[in-house]
Amino acid sequence: MTGDPGLQPERTRLAWRRTLLALTVVTALTVRQALGGGGVGAALAGAAVAGWAATLTSCWGRATGSGPVRTGSRTxxxxxxxxxxxATLGALSVLTRLW
Amino acid sequence: MPGAKRIIGVVWESVRRWFDPRELRSVGDPPDYRFSLANERTFLAWLRTGLALVGGGLAVAQFLPPLPLRHLREAIAVALLLLGGVVAVRAVDHWARTERAIRLGEELPASRFPAVLALVVGLGALLLVVAVLAGGVGSR
Structure with a gap:
């Protein structure tokens, strides 16, 4: 079908890995920010970690190439x-520290 | 309020469309998969732009010493975080509209968003340069 059967899926996989890595860093910063905010902060940190884990699970196929290549995916x-x-959890964490 | 109801309807319709892959696959013809993958990578690049803004906002909140103006640091952080969130949501909307256009063989959707974002970031940088210069002169 194409002259480059390997490169396009490969590049897309690598783009997914970069993105998930960036999301991981942002999640770590969100947790660090939230943990200074008492009980509410702990709940926000928990929500951030849960969301990160759920996202990683559902996008893992895209990043490793085990998932199908097709358009219109929920990922x-x-x-x-x-x-x-x-972003929302981070903003809430910043605001909870003010009170 | 019919106006608010209409806006909520449009937003709900968009969210439903993003999460319903069948609806996206039902329009037009399946494109050359390389086009879909290119669209996907553009989406991911936008998402990383948004995540960079979010990370920048969190870094401002955590690693910047408190600024002379009260809560200015927190205001900058929240502004960056909100901008990052907007970039992420707009990225998925643009991805879905582009995918649709590719399948239908239409022209790709035009967008003013990159220009607006560039202006906002440039203006923010300019303000910070002025603030740094003013602070440097004032402290001497």
Whole structure:
């Protein structure tokens, strides 16, 4: 079908790995920020770790190449909402430290 | 309020569309998979841009000493975090609309968002340069 059967899926896999790595770093920073905020902070940190684990589980096939290559997958909205969720939890963690 | 109801309807419709792969696969023809993968990588690059903004916001909150203006540090952090979240949500919306256009053989959706984001980031950087210069002169 194409002249480059290997490269396109490979590049996409690597892009997924970079993205999941970035999400992991952001999650670590969110947890670090949240843990200074008492009980509410601990709950926010727990939510961040749970969201990170769920995202990693559902996107693992894309990052390792075991998942099918096809359009219209749910992994795209899942990982985008994980990033937006990390932003929300981070903002809440910053705000809880002010009170 | 019919206006608010309409907006909620549009938002709900978009969210439903992002999460329903069957609906995306039902329109048009299956494209050359390389186009889909390229669209996917563009989405991931946007997502990393958003994550970089989120990480920057968290770094500002955690590693910057408190600024002379009260809560300015927290305000900068929250602004960066919100901007990162907006970039992420817009990334998935743009990915879905592009995928749709590819399948239908239409023109790709145009967007002002990159220009707006560039202006916002540039303006923020300019403000910080002014703040640093003013702070440096003031402390002397």
């Amino acid at each position: 795209m909205p899942v990982v985008a909402l994980a990033a937006a969720g990390a």
